Amino acid sequence: MIKDNNGLAGRTGLLRFLLWLGLVCSGVSWAEAPAQEFGQREDAKLDSAGRVIEPSAPSQDAEIQSRLRAILSSSEQFTDLEVRADNGLVFLHGTSTKPDFVDWASEVAKNIDGVVAVVNNISVAPTDYLSGATLTAEFSKVWRQFVQALPLLLAAVITFLFFFFISRPVAAFLVRPVGFMTDSSLLRVVMRRLVAVFILLLGFYFFLRIAGLTQFALALMSGTGLLGLVVGFAFRDIAENFIASLLLSVQRPFRLGEVIDVTGFRGVVQKVTTRGTTLVDFDGNHIQIPNAIIYKSVIQNFSANPNVRGSFDIGVGYDANVRFAQETAMALMLEHPAVLSDPEPQVLIDSLGSSTINLKIYFWVDAAEYSVIKVASALMRQVVRAFEAAQVSMPDDAREIIFPQGVPWVGPEGDAVPPPEASEGTARVPQQAIAPEAKTADAGRLLDDLASDTDDIQQQARRSRDPEGGANII
Missing domain, CATH: 1.10.287 (Helix Hairpins)
Structure with missing residues (x-):
């Protein structure tokens, strides 16, 4: 009987290989089983310690486990902490409120002598922001x-x-x-x-x-x-007024106390602030105008030049000596103390009316001292009286004829009837009753009344309430 030694040897080698493979598989399953039973996370990270594994090294699992648990527990940053070491492989399980301590636990475990690798199953516990401990810690x-x-x-x-x-x-x-x-x-x-x-x-x-x-x-x-x-x-309008205030402060088209006219408002400049300009008109009213409007508008300054020209009209009849009337008015103005001789006044023919030759009388006054309106009123009264004294006719358009002494009536027999006396309710004062001293005093009062109103308006402005806060800028 012939024995097949080669076949027997081959079958024996195959059995040995299968037996070794079964032992290896069972060993791997046994090694993984504790990790599954230990509650390993699906996202657990295996950190290697980076040391050379020596097969003859004695087992230090108990020491590693005890040492690592003491270190992690002393930090007081973990709850439900569990530490297990198996052949140098460390398994960590528990929770921590701070993510940084999760990685810190792995670093501590890797630094212990004898640790081959670390399986970190420590998770981050959700933060309860309403708890007193969290608020106190924060x-x-x-x-x-x-x-x-x-x-x-x-x-x-x-x-x-x-x-x-x-x-x-x-x-x-x-x-x-x-x-x-x-x-x-x-x-x-x-x-x-x-x-x-x-x-x-x-x-x-x-x-x-x-x-x-x-x-x-x-x-x-x-x-x-x-x-x-x-x-x-x-604040666009405020910024615009402020910039306009800067420009007005630099250019100074007017000063405090001067009479100006802006957008139809005429008055004495009382105050200029960073917002607006306050005028006091000749009725005593306060007028506040934004500086942006003043800077962009036409400014008429009546006080920049103290000499101001005034004028008024008067008509004489076509039968009057026009040249004589002009010379009479010119002589009267040259003698008036409020009328300036330089520039000299003028009496010109302005137009030809239906019943009169209209004269235009121009004169200049010092506005700082006299009022143009008052001087014009006084001149008109004096020119009319001078024309009456010189018998210069001044008819109106209605051709009205006035008989100061009345019109006598002649009766049928030819006797003249005197004009009727004035009614009892009308008082007539004869011219002889007015003393010359009274006439002189009246003329003095009229002359004093020609003073400019600017000083009065300025005094009223100083006594009035401050309309707006802030200091003057000019």
């Missing part, structure tokens, strides 16, 4: 940060106060040369304030840098564009 954290940053905050506050106190003196020193270029008080004040604001902003920047709030400063500056756009639309 408050304590903020307090500790505040205490740590307190020295920097004090240094930042001291720096800002330093810039605050030096802003005005430094601004006044830097803007001092502007006073040699312009005498506008408003322009000097605005320049000082701009320089002072720039110094304050510089101090605020250093405050943020020292306090560690640089990101806040950047966020504030990035939002300034939109904020500035909104503020610009909201």
